[in-house]
Amino acid sequence: MINVKNKEFISAFGGNLKKIRNEAGLSQEDLANDADIPLSQVGRIERGEVNTTISTVYVLAKALKVKITHLFEFQ
Template sequence: MINIKDKKFIEAFGKNLRKLRKEAGLSQENLANDADIPLSQIGRIERGEVNTTISTVHVLAEALKIEITDLFKF
């Protein structure tokens, strides 16, 4: 795994993504399909295993139909 500078922040982001996904009534598979990213990537993000890219954050927000800033409200 790549060295992550702030593991707690990455984990908090993942927990928030999971919460927002569930609030939207989406499975990980639905979100992956809507965002056109691999299903495994959703799981890694939600578990705080990867420091995701800005472009992935953008497509996740679009797929969830939320403002991108909502993903960082935790």
């Protein structure tokens, strides 16, 4: 990871995204298609390998049909 200030937070976000995606019954591929982002990006976010952008968080929440804040409810 490059320029990540808090690796634990990034990893926790990714783990929460994976949990929400699984609860929605979606594969990574389904989520990537619905959010119109690369499949590899979903995997990198879920593994905590990247510090994702606000615009990506927005499209992920929209694709999952949840409030953006729900993606950050892991602490």
